[in-house]
Amino acid sequence: MLIIGIAGGTGSGKTTVVNQILNELPADEVCVISQDSYYKETHHLTYQERTKINFDHPKAIDFDLLVNHISDLRKGEIIEQPVYSFVTHDRVKDTLITHPRKVVIVEGILIFNSRELRDLCDIKIFVHADADERLIRRVRRDIEERGRDVNEVLTRYQNTLKPMHQQFIEPTKNYADIIIPNDRYNTVAIDIVRTVISQKL
Ligand SMILES: Nc1ncnc2c1ncn2[C@@H]1O[C@H](COP(=O)(O)OP(=O)(O)O)[C@@H](O)[C@H]1O
Numbered sequence: 392m393l394i395i396g397i398a399g400g401t402g403s404g405k406t407t408v409v410n411q412i413l414n415e416l417p418a419d420e421v422c423v424i425s426q427d428s429y430y431k432e433t434h435h436l437t438y439q440e441r442t443k444i445n446f447d448h449p450k451a452i453d454f455d456l457l458v459n460h461i462s463d464l465r466k467g468e469i470i471e472q473p474v475y476s477f478v479t480h481d482r483v484k485d486t487l488i489t490h491p492r493k494v495v496i497v498e499g500i501l502i503f504n505s506r507e508l509r510d511l512c513d514i515k516i517f518v519h520a521d522a523d524e525r526l527i528r529r530v531r532r533d534i535e536e537r538g539r540d541v542n543e544v545l546t547r548y549q550n551t552l553k554p555m556h557q558q559f560i561e562p563t564k565n566y567a568d569i570i571i572p573n574d575r576y577n578t579v580a581i582d583i584v585r586t587v588i589s590q591k592l
Pocket residue numbers: 399400401402403404405406407408528529532573574575576577
C-alpha cells in the first residue's frame with residue numbers, strides 16, 4: 392500500500408490535484424480520505440456556537456480517529472469514514488464505507504501537523520498557491536458550494552484563515568517531499584506525481 396498525504400492552504404487546489412491523480416488510476420486501486428470528514432463532532436453545540444469554531448486550528452480535527460483509520464487501512468481493514476456537512480458545521484449520521492486500496496490519498500489543510508500522520512505517509516505533497524489566489528477561489532467556492540456570503544468569508548479570512556495559515560499550515564511545507572506550485576493548472580507536476588506513484592507501485 393502507498394499512502395500519499397496532500398496538504399496545502401484552503402483554496403490551494405488540493406481536491407483538484409487529488410481528482411487529477413484519480414483520473415489516471417483505476418477506481419478499485421485508490422481511496423481518498425479527507426481531513427474535512429474528521430472535524431470533531433459538535434452535536435452538543437447550537438448552530439450559532441458552531442459558527443464560532445476555529446476550523447483552521449489543529450484542535451478542531453479528530454486526529455486520533457483519523458490516524459486510527461489510516462492505520463486500519465494500512466492493516467487491510469475496512470473503515471467507516473465520517474461524513475461532514477459544511478452547511479451545518481457538523482458530522483451527519485451517515486458514514487462512508489471505505490475499503491483499503493493499493494493507493495490511499497489523505498488530503499487536508501492540517502494533516503502534516505500530526506507527527507503520527509506524517510509518519511504514516513509514504514509521500515508528502517504540499518500544494519502551494521499564493522494567498523490572493525487562494526482567497527479569490529475560497530470566496531467563489533464558499534458562496535457557490537458552501538452556502539456562505541462574501542462578508543462572512545472575508546471576515547473569517549482576516550480573523551482566522553490568514554493567521555492560522557501562517558501559524559499552522561505554511562510551516563508544514565517543510566515536511567513535504569514534493570511542492571506543487573498551483574497558481575495555474577500544473578499538468579507537468581501532476582504527471583511527475585503520477586510517475587512517482589507508478590514507480591512505487
Ligand atoms: N490551478 C488552478 N487554477 C485555477 N483554479 C483552480 C486551480 N486549482 C483549483 N482551482 C479552483 O479553486 C477552487 C478551490 O480548489 P480546491 O481544489 O477545492 O482547493 P482546496 O481543496 O485546496 O481547498 C475550485 O473552484 C477549483 O476549481
